[in-house]
Amino acid sequence: MKTRKNKIEILIVLLVIISLFSCKEEAFTISIQNKLNAPQVLHGIDKLKLFAKESKIDMVENEGALNIETFIDSTNLKHEAFSIKTNNKTVRVTGGDATGVMYGLLDVKEQLETGNQSVKSKEEAPNLDFRALKFNLPWEAYRSSKTLREHTETCKDTIFWRDFLDMMAENRFNKLTLWNLHPFSKMVKTEKYPEACDFSDEELVEWQKLWNTLFRMAKDRGIETYMVNWNIFVTKPFAEHYNVSDLSKNRDNHLGNGDTSEVIKDYMREAVRKTIDDYPDLTGLGITLGEGMGGMTAEEREEWILETVVAGARKAKRKIKFIHRVPLSAGTASSGSTDVSVEKLTRQTLDTLTCFDGPINIELKFNWSHGHSSTTLVKVHGGELADTYWNPLPKNYYLAWMMRNEDFFILRWGQTDFIREHIEKNVHPYVNGYYVGSETYIPAKDYITSLEGASTKYAFERQWMFYKAWGRLLYNPKTPDSFFVDAFETRFPTHGKTLFEAQSKVSKVPLIIASYWNATWDFTLYSEGMIGFNEGRPPAVKLLSLKTLANKTPMDPDYIGVKTYLNGNETEIAGKISPIQLADSLSSFCNEALKAVESIKPETNVDLLYEKSDIQAWAYLGLYFSDKLKAAVAYQQYIDSKDEKFHKEAITWLEKATEKWSKLVAVTKPVYNPVPIEHKGYHEDSNLFHWSIIQKEVEAELKWLKELDVAQTKSN
Structure with missing residues (x-):
């Protein structure tokens, strides 16, 4: 009897083992079905493939694979919008355009990164069209110091820009604004004024490779690029050749008297025209009035822009997009003092500028240089703001808030409630977005991390939550905190919720x-x-x-x-x-x-x-x-x-x-x-x-x- 009982027990064990082997799930695999050749879509696919490789997931077509299909539907989905629809093992990613498909594919990747082997259906569309990062370049910088020059070699490296743009695409930023005093001398050598460029032809070719690569990589990720400059600055070789002022002897004297001689005006027109013609992937230009314009009235400053930058843009072979910073200076004492009469003057100019590709974007500093403060608009650069720019509603421009961060560069930050409240209180029919960035800090070379063993290579990677919170909430302010908890959890398993909640409190x-x-x-x-x-x-x-x-x-x-x-x-x-x-x-x-x-x-x-x-x-x-x-x-x-x-x-x-x-x-x-x-x-x-x-x-x-x-x- 005992022997029979033992035999039965052995048989049960064998049956269990056989059952386990027969019920064993097939290895998780992914298959991508794509007929779209747009670079943005291909970027999203490349990121999915990289995730699969790092996670040891096979990319094969078989009956049990998670099958991802891509489509574009511009009729039912708006620009940059996407939908993900899941039916059993088929995931259909549809975008309103190629960038929308890319966002959808990256969303699928994020869902899989949490450890799930299934993808949830969802649909998202951008809340704001203008989601920009402000990035000051370390050469011809607004301020001159070793601190900023430390970033020069990093910012000349296209690998850095590839990774930075990848971060932007992942977080759904769609504008990169690059700022310095005089960008043109490192971009073009005009036929009329070759002495303005102090590079040899060979050196200029290397710079042109950098710019072309940067602009193309950005475009391939659905990101527009803008070169933004402060105003009447030229190179030292040009100034010496024509015996004009460039303020180069004291670059910190930004409010000094600029030289408005005809030769400088003509050079600026030529530089703007050639920059637009030579860089077809550059989206647009931006200007700021005040710097290098001491002694000029607001009318004279605006006239300068019309005679140089605007005139140069009109001579180019294609239309560009345009950023016009406001307010203008009301006098010589400040480059940003607010004044209703100046606001009215600026508005008159903006209302007549119809030569650009699409609406102009005007930028205003939210609470001056410290946007990370109150969500209530108390002041802009120069003081309080009247309603001139939006009453009546403009027809050919939108306003975007500049969220200047001069307040934290070292400690990691992430406060989603602040960003949501900011958007809720300050987005109006005349507001189409935000700029986020700093004047005194460049997020390129990481000279802050001192311990060995950190995974971050670049400065922006240290502040990963800062960029993720701002970017994703500008795109969709209803993005739940659970998404950010998952992002923490992916990086730090078992600690994600604790870290997110604690960081939210202290931020x-x-x-x-x-x-x-x-x-x-x-x-x-x-x-x-x-x-x-x-x-x-x-x-x-x-x-x-x-x-x-x-x-x-x-x-x-x-x-x-x-x-x-x-x-x-x-x-x-x-x-x-x-x-x-x-x-x-x-x-x-x-x-x-x-x-x-x-x-x-x-x-x-x-x-x-x-x-x-x-x-x-x-x-x-x-x-x-x-x-x-x-x-x-x-x-x-x-x-x-x-x-x-x-x-x-x-x-x-x-x-x-x-x-x-x-x-x-x-x-x-x-x-x-x-x-x-x-x-x-x-x-x-x-x-x-x-x-x-x-x-x-x-x-x-x-x-x-x-x-x-x-x-x-x-x-x-």
Whole structure:
């Protein structure tokens, strides 16, 4: 009986084994059926094939393969839109055009990257047509320093541009705007003015290869390219040959008097015409008025553009697209001061410019140079903005907001709620998009990552979430957070949700600092470093001081400053967020983020170490600002009342803040060496930044507060 039982058990085991082998799933394979030869479609297919190769997935045609088919339907789908329809093992990717098909194929790749062997049906269309990155070139740069020149060789490498453009396509950016003072001398040599190009014919050929390759690669990825320049600048050889001014002796004097002689006007017309004719894959040009135009009225500046750039474009063999930066200067003191009369003048010109390919795009800086601040439009470059540009609605141009980032280059950032709210509040019928980028930082060479073992090769790869959040939400602001969680999870399995949520919390820190500090041009604030221009003479970039903080009127209309909080009437205070409430909110979500990532052990994963360290760094910076806000309230109470108890309270809070700064230094010192930043000037011996360097100022301020005797102080 026992023997029979054993035989039955053995038979059952054999049947189970046979069943397992017979039910074993076939290996996952992919097959692509494509009859479209458009380069954008081929790019999407190449990325799918690369994913399959890296994931060891066979690309074969068999009965069990995931069969991906491509189609274009411009009747039912708009430009750059796509639909994915899945039926069993068949995935039909249809685009409104070739770029839409590419986005659909890249979406399929992203879905498969999460580990699924099936693809969900979906349909997406662009919310905004103009989704641009601002990229300052390191040569003929707006500012001249070793920090920017460090990127020269990287930016001359077409492999860098290939990878950068791949990132743009993946994140659905569709415009690349390249900025420098005078791009033409490195692009063309005109017959009338060959001396304007200081290259030999052989050297110029190499530059032309770079430009042609860059413009073609961009076009193959559905990305338009624009060369944007500041204004009356020419090369030194040209200036010497014709005895004219080029401002080359002092490039930082951008507001200096430009030379409007006829020879420069004629050269500009020729350079613009030849650039357009010689580079058929270049989409368009852009101009900004003010620089190199000191002493000129707004009318004279606009006339200059009409006689040079516009006239040159009209002489070219094809039409181009055009970017016109506004506002113009109202005088000689500022290259961007706002004035209704100037806005009306500019609008008159824009309304009559019909010689370009499609609508003109006008660009306005959202909240000056610190777009990552309040989602409420408080000011543009130069001050407040009237409704001249959209009342009545324009017919041949659209407005796009410039989201200048002069606030964080080192620490990783991603705040999807901010971007969604920004789009919801600021996209109107006359707005067709955004520019995102910096003036003082070039995302090319990575000189910031100091530890070996990181997977990032280029600077933009460090800020992968910054570009992914901005690009994908500009395309579709309804993109759910689950998509970004999956992106984290693909990079850091088991930690994705924790990292995304913690980063989202602490990425509010620089937004709050910028919204409270109410900065203007580039160097007035560097949120990540808690430095900027303070009150006093001479102006210097240094730690945001307690005294200045107490006197600040915040940019964000939802916030109230320290003095209003202490002395304002009910109407001024009602419904507003007080400094204490803001400080408590900062403290709460920063501590939550610290607790969330505490258990993450990066071990040998250097990329994960950086993600965790950056979250901790933002959190400690937020806690520092939180405690300092409370110290500022107590400090002002001490100034007003001369009551020593408030002095002691201010000291207590600033001591707590100083402790948080020490923790910030402890987190960042092992992973970051001091790096040069433009905010601290161009001198190589003094422009290095690290939180450990600023710590001396943090400790000095605490010492100052302890020694402060308000009774002996004549004025605040």
